[in-house]
Amino acid sequence: MGYAQLVIGPAGSGKSTYCSSLYEHCVAARRTINIVNLDPAAENFDYPVAMDIRELISLEDVMEELGLGPNGGLMYCMENRVALAILFRHLEDNLDDWLEEELDNYLDDDYLVFDCPGQIELYSHVPVLKNFVEHLKRKNFNICAVYLLDSQFMSDVTKFISGCMACLSAMVQLELPHVNILSKMDLVTNKKDLEEFLDPEPTFLLSELNQRMGPQFAKLNKALIELVNNYSMVSFIPLDLRKERSIQYVLNQIDNCIQYGEDADVKVKDFDPEDDDE
Numbered sequence: 001m002g003y004a005q006l007v008i009g010p011a012g013s014g015k016s017t018y019c020s021s022l023y024e025h026c027v028a029a030r031r032t033i034n035i036v037n038l039d040p041a042a043e044n045f046d047y048p049v050a051m052d053i054r055e056l057i058s059l060e061d062v063m064e065e066l067g068l069g070p071n072g073g074l075m076y077c078m079e080n081r082v083a084l085a086i087l088f089r090h091l092e093d094n095l096d097d098w099l100e101e102e103l104d105n106y107l108d109d110d111y112l113v114f115d116c117p118g119q120i121e122l123y124s125h126v127p128v129l130k131n132f133v134e135h136l137k138r139k140n141f142n143i144c145a146v147y148l149l150d151s152q153f154m155s156d157v158t159k160f161i162s163g164c165m166a167c168l169s170a171m172v173q174l175e176l177p178h179v180n181i182l183s184k185m186d187l188v189t190n191k192k193d194l195e196e197f198l199d200p201e202p203t204f205l206l207s208e209l210n211q212r213m214g215p216q217f218a219k220l221n222k223a224l225i226e227l228v229n230n231y232s233m234v235s236f237i238p239l240d241l242r243k244e245r246s247i248q249y250v251l252n253q254i255d256n257c258i259q260y261g262e263d264a265d266v267k268v269k270d271f272d273p274e275d276d277d278e
């Protein structure tokens with residue numbers, strides 16, 4: 001049995017920074033985790049990369065295929081679905097084999113953290129990530145999606161709802177247990193305003209939303225809030241990377257979600273030295 005976090009969320013929400021902070025936290029706690037780069041366009045890493053998707057497909061490959069320079073290539077990747085499609089088609093074809101090969105280097109109870117790219121298409125309607133998850137499941141991995149949302153999304157209710165909808169679409173598509181995180185808490189000056197969004201009352205959200213939008217949207221607002229509420233999605237854990245306690249709390253939530261440590265407890269009990277005395 002392996003354990004995995006799939007770190008997802010919109011571009012710039014802090015996924016890679018989270019991965020490197022988590023890595024440092026685990027090193028200090030003498031715990032082994034392996035961070036995997038799944039972003040073909042990534043360049044610099046603050047963490048040691050255990051597995052790297054760029055071995056399979058890189059921005060250079062896209063540039064070559066489309067005859068573009070580095071900036072054009074990146075812009076194309078960001079903006080153009082065709083380039084994304086090429087990128088993902090490459091991935092689709094080879095991902096399972098690559099994963100199969102790479103995973104051979106890891107032991108049964110290893111803990112992998114996948115740093116994903118921020119293209120929202122990946123989580124909403126391109127099946128590549130879903131297939132990737134299925135492969136990991138077949139390999140006996142307990143997986144949890146860790147969705148990062150920038151705390152700046154909490155500044156008003158309309159942004160909050162749009163953040164929730166993107167998150168929800170990822171969850172429906174991936175069908176994984178999920179932990180939602182509000183990143184960059186160090187940038188939040190007024191924590192009080194934000195508290196109302198952390199575990200919000202549906203009635204509060206609805207009245208805020210109705211205030212912000214014209215009366216013609218009342219019905220739509222009601223439906224949106226009901227949807228978000230029905231999926232019990234609207235719950236975020238704030239994460240302040242400056243505080244070890246905050247990182248540990250988030251890690252505990254995720255570990256619970258993938259039942260990491262539960263088997264270890266059993267093992268410890270099996271080898272209880274007092275048993276030897278009997």
Ligand SMILES: Nc1nc2c(ncn2[C@@H]2O[C@H](COP(=O)(O)OP(=O)(O)OP(=O)(O)O)[C@@H](O)[C@H]2O)c(=O)[nH]1
Pocket residue numbers: 009010011012013014015016017018039116117118119183184185186187240241
């Ligand atoms: N103040 C602050 N800045 C952060 C934090 N996390 C990330 N950032 C900044 O936000 C920007 C984006 O962070 P990344 O970690 O690269 O975000 P990402 O989600 O990996 O981005 P993509 O891979 O491009 O989707 C960088 O400039 C980071 O320095 C945080 O906790 N606090």
Ligand SMILES: [Mg+2]
Pocket residue numbers: 015016017039042115116117
């Ligand atoms: Mg990143």
